[in-house]
Amino acid sequence: MNTLPDRSPYVWDYEITEAEFLEILAGRLKGGRLDRDWAAVRLLEYAPYEEIVRVLGFKAIVQDWPRWREKVRAEDRKRGFDFLVAWLPIHHPELF
Numbered sequence: 001m002n003t004l005p006d007r008s009p010y011v012w013d014y015e016i017t018e019a020e021f022l023e024i025l026a027g028r029l030k031g032g033r034l035d036r037d038w039a040a041v042r043l044l045e046y047a048p049y050e051e052i053v054r055v056l057g058f059k060a061i062v063q064d065w066p067r068w069r070e071k072v073r074a075e076d077r078k079r080g081f082d083f084l085v086a087w088l089p090i091h092h093p094e095l096f
Contacts, residue, residue, distance in 0.1 A: 010042045025055065040064065041071045044081065058095040062088055 008021040014034070016024075023029035025039035040060075043052055052061070065085045072078055088095060 010046045022055075037064075037068060037071070041068050044068060044072050044077060045074060049080075058088055058092075061085065062096065 006017045006019070008016070008018040011021055016031075016034070020029060021039060021042075024031070024034055025036060025043065027036040030036075040056065043055060047055070061081065062085050065081055069078060069081070072081070
């Protein structure tokens with residue numbers, strides 16, 4: 001894996017730092033097609049569940065999943081987030 005300490009493990013194929021990735025994910029930085037949706041999809045595809053929730057939060061996942069879903073390639077990830085997005089508002093509406 002990547003040995004550069006300031007490099008995000010989710011963008012090994014791009015010359016951007018962890019800080020830049022998080023700025024893109026927050027919507028404060030954009031470079032061509034590297035926008036918030038791109039960063040979120042990278043996170044959804046490669047990060048552990050706990051990190052996805054920590055970085056994005058449940059509210060953003062539920063609200064933005066319909067837009068991100070078609071870009072996620074892994075079917076098991078799609079099924080998992082489909083379940084989460086349907087289940088959370090019913091069983092834990094206080095998270096919003």
